Amino acid sequence: MPGSRGPRRDTRGIVDAPELFTHVRFRRREPAPALRPYLEHYWLIDWDLREPYASHLVPHPSVNLVFERYAGCGDEDAGFAEVSGIGLELFTQKLEGRGRVCGVQFRPGGFRPFAPDRPVSDWTGRRVPAAEVFTPPAPPSAVLDPGQEDARVAALDAYLLALGPEPDPQAERAMALVDLVRTDRTVRRVGELARSEGLSARSLQRLFATYVGVGPKWVILRYRIHEALERAESDPAVDWAGLAADLGYSDQAHLVRDFTATVGVPPTVLGAR
Known part of the structure; x- marks a missing residue:
């Protein structure tokens, strides 16, 4: 574990x-x-x-x-x-x-x-x-x-x-996979994550629903938004196009849309504080 x-x-x-x-x-x-x-x-x-x-x-x-x-x-x-x-x-x-x-x-x-x-x-x-x-x-x-x-x-x-929590190998597997998503920026697609574990996408979805509570796609997105939020508040001169690419977004506009929908304000508003 x-x-x-x-x-x-x-x-x-x-x-x-x-x-x-x-x-x-x-x-x-x-x-x-x-x-x-x-x-x-x-x-x-x-x-x-x-x-x-x-x-x-x-x-x-x-x-x-x-x-x-x-x-x-x-x-x-x-x-x-x-x-x-x-x-x-x-x-x-x-x-x-x-x-x-x-x-x-x-x-x-x-x-x-x-x-x-x-x-x-x-x-x-x-x-x-x-x-x-x-x-x-x-x-x-x-x-x-x-x-x-x-x-x-x-x-x-x-x-x-x-x-008295009982050890559960599937819980250990779920925790390890979420840790991987949190720490490895190259994990960007559910299919890639499933294949790396020898699982089908459907099996990975079931594992996450049962042990994590949300799907793997949601977890990937949430951790990327966390990173973007931290950058927005610490670096007013952040390169949003470059950060979007680093986080696996197709373009800056997509990142800004996801960020604004999650946080409630555009990243530029936080960076200007």
Whole structure:
């Protein structure tokens, strides 16, 4: 099974990350060793705002388990836990007052060993109470109450370890394929990816639907848009025609259309900030 690389340090997927970090305290933490094959990382956010702020995220092809407590969440005292399937559109969250979120980002393909009874595509585009997915239910107070960050991480470890994920060779295969898409720019076509694995395109689609939650074409596109977003925000002089070619687009206009449809604004708007 693929090993841990430690929490990512990039900000891919976060729209205007510097602005977000002026409003919230954001950290990534590594899970217990036995959980690292299945999880990307934990992500912890706390805020105390005088004025409301809206955060925006281009979601990763990952399922998240999220423990939340904030004004307007429905149960501010106890908090709540939900499973957030892969988001297909730009995710916007309005933050105000004081709040705390402790999240678990599963590796693409790494969620199903914790919930093996249903294909991961059943959760795509949905946010459902964690009690509908896991037995025993996730305890929000155990995760959200501790003042010390290490104690919150320990509570996440304890809960997920108690769920007892079962090793699954097909989950390992799906995770490895998504890692390949994420790290290798030359992976541009579903047919090429399927042939490299000795699979038919249909078999690859079934594998992704069952273990990742979206199709391989969607994953390829999403990671390319993440890279384009990072470039747009870090380099106002980016060569969009050259980047489009690097990412496997037929032309710059196609990249700009996909970017604008996903992020909500053209890349030139972000680069001008």
